[in-house]
Amino acid sequence: MKLIEHFELGLDAPICLTWELTYACNLECAHCLSSSGRRDPRELTTAQAEAVIDELQRMQVFYVNIGGGEPTIRPDFWHLLEYAVNHQVGVKFSTNGVRLTPERAAYLASPACGGYVDVQISLDGATAEVNDYVRGPGSFDTAITALQNLKDAGFTDAKISVVCTRQNIGQLDEFKALADEYGATLRLTRLRPSGRGADVWDELHPLPEQQKVLYDWLMASGDNVLTGDSFFHLAAFGEALPGLNLCGAGRVVCLIDPIGDVYACPFAIHDNFLAGNLLRDGGFQEVWQTSPLFQDLRSPQTGGACAKCDFYDSCRGGCMAAKFFTGLPLDGPDPECVQGYGEMALAGARSVPAASQDHSKANPTRNQPVMLKLMTRPPVSDCAESPLAGFVP
Amino acid sequence: MHLDEQWALAPSVALRPEPFGALAYHFGNRKLIFLKRPELVAVVRALGEADDVRAALVAAGVPEAGWPSYLAALEGLAASDMIRARQEVAA
Ligand code: SF4
Ligand code: SF4
Numbered sequence: 001m002k003l004i005e006h007f008e009l010g011l012d013a014p015i016c017l018t019w020e021l022t023y024a025c026n027l028e029c030a031h032c033l034s035s036s037g038r039r040d041p042r043e044l045t046t047a048q049a050e051a052v053i054d055e056l057q058r059m060q061v062f063y064v065n066i067g068g069g070e071p072t073i074r075p076d077f078w079h080l081l082e083y084a085v086n087h088q089v090g091v092k093f094s095t096n097g098v099r100l101t102p103e104r105a106a107y108l109a110s111p112a113c114g115g116y117v118d119v120q121i122s123l124d125g126a127t128a129e130v131n132d133y134v135r136g137p138g139s140f141d142t143a144i145t146a147l148q149n150l151k152d153a154g155f156t157d158a159k160i161s162v163v164c165t166r167q168n169i170g171q172l173d174e175f176k177a178l179a180d181e182y183g184a185t186l187r188l189t190r191l192r193p194s195g196r197g198a199d200v201w202d203e204l205h206p207l208p209e210q211q212k213v214l215y216d217w218l219m220a221s222g223d224n225v226l227t228g229d230s231f232f233h234l235a236a237f238g239e240a241l242p243g244l245n246l247c248g249a250g251r252v253v254c255l256i257d258p259i260g261d262v263y264a265c266p267f268a269i270h271d272n273f274l275a276g277n278l279l280r281d282g283g284f285q286e287v288w289q290t291s292p293l294f295q296d297l298r299s300p301q302t303g304g305a306c307a308k309c310d311f312y313d314s315c316r317g318g319c320m321a322a323k324f325f326t327g328l329p330l331d332g333p334d335p336e337c338v339q340g341y342g343e344m345a346l347a348g349a350r351s352v353p354a355a356s357q358d359h360s361k362a363n364p365t366r367n368q369p370v371m372l373k374l375m376t377r378p379p380v381s382d383c384a385e386s387p388l389a390g391f392v393p
Numbered sequence: 394m395h396l397d398e399q400w401a402l403a404p405s406v407a408l409r410p411e412p413f414g415a416l417a418y419h420f421g422n423r424k425l426i427f428l429k430r431p432e433l434v435a436v437v438r439a440l441g442e443a444d445d446v447r448a449a450l451v452a453a454g455v456p457e458a459g460w461p462s463y464l465a466a467l468e469g470l471a472a473s474d475m476i477r478a479r480q481e482v483a484a
Pocket of ligand 2: 236
């Protein structure tokens with residue numbers, strides 16, 4: 001049996017586990033995959049979070065991707081980080097940089113972290129204009145300050161994590177230059193219509209010709225660029241990109257949310273992909289190994305309308321979450337199918353599922369990105385040309 | 394890699410059993426490698442205790458005809474620092 005077939009059947013423990021520690025966030029990014037903003041009162045306590053780490057250690061989950069919300073604003077964040085590292089669970093955490101002071105940067109670079117910690121700074125534009133458009137005013141400067149602090153502290157190889165959008169695809173070389181400047185590695189990932197991303201996906205997702213630009217760029221310059229294996233739908237342009245070319249949801253990928261709910265994938269926070277809760281259902285291992293939803297995701301899938309496609313072996317119909325949140329059938333083409341079947345499907349009859357949870361702030365703050373204000377007005381006609389059309393600072 | 398050399402799993406590497414064999418994870422360089430055959434896992438586990446590579450292959454029950462491909466696999470693991478020559482482990 002080929003390795004990929006084992007992956008399809010699921011492993012005894014996930015390879016790529018994301019754990020969102022909190023739904024609280026200082027920012028209000030327009031495309032937040034987890035609709036974060038407000039802390040959930042049911043958030044796991046410190047003791048409960050430690051118990052999760054103990055279990056991950058027993059299961060030999062070698063590292064966990066910590067996110068949120070903004071994980072560093074949990075008061076026990078640094079404690080949990082240390083706890084994980086001391087229990088052979090490496091940590092890669094994503095942050096907007098808000099708490100990465102020179103002192104914290106020095107701590108991350110110190111032997112206390114023993115190289116078990118990876119830091120990923122989110123940046124969705126290589127310039128303040130493009131970044132702050134979706135991530136909110138001041139967020140570019142926050143991220144750059146954090147990168148500078150890490151560099152000054154001697155922390156090597158931070159990651160700059162970019163969600164590729166219509167507005168920033170033209171900046172790929174600039175992102176790379178920025179990463180080089182800070183001794184960091186560039187990480188590019190795919191925008192999915194998850195969380196608040198569903199509201200802005202139509203405006204932000206790369207245009208078909210931009211997908212080709214991205215593919216060509218990855219082929220030509222992608223050697224030292226990470227992609228989180230998120231662009232395998234681009235394989236249908238020709239050659240497969242390196243990495244795991246398959247949707248790993250519930251098979252090798254999964255999400256633990258701040259209240260202990262276990263979802264098939266961080267981009268699939270919806271009741272339809274909720275496998276259980278680790279507090280109520282006997283722990284993470286129990287949910288991972290026995291939940292009916294995961295059993296189902298691990299059973300052989302049919303390619304549906306994709307089965308006839310020449311590229312099915314490498315593209316495999318693309319991303320389940322992208323299909324689900326755009327109201328497309330899960331066994332058909334991805335909404336961004338590079339063979340054009342997605343656009344056809346999007347043009348047909350479909351109904352976009354309602355969100356099943358939302359932790360967005362009830363009242364927007366000064367951190368809210370400008371684009372949301374734009375959206376409440378009648379559409380600006382030149383919006384298609386410039387992401388900043390209609391933006392008056 | 395020679396049959397009479399002495400090797401062992403690197404100290405910062407953990408093996409996680411899986412239906413196809415095992416995952417090897419290196420906490421230092423964060424590489425994740427799939428050991429796609431249970432026999433290879435047995436060889437890797439045996440390396441540290443065995444007198445040499447040959448003894449580990451024998452202990453894991455690998456027929457002699459298969460040794461070249463196992464040596465190649467071990468070389469791949471050495472290149473990623475998953476296994477180390479034994480003097481280095483002790484050092
Ligand atoms: S649902 Fe999409 S993001 Fe999640 S594992 Fe599958 S392909 Fe990846
Ligand atoms: S038809 Fe399906 S398998 Fe073929 S390229 Fe499109 S999404 Fe991928």
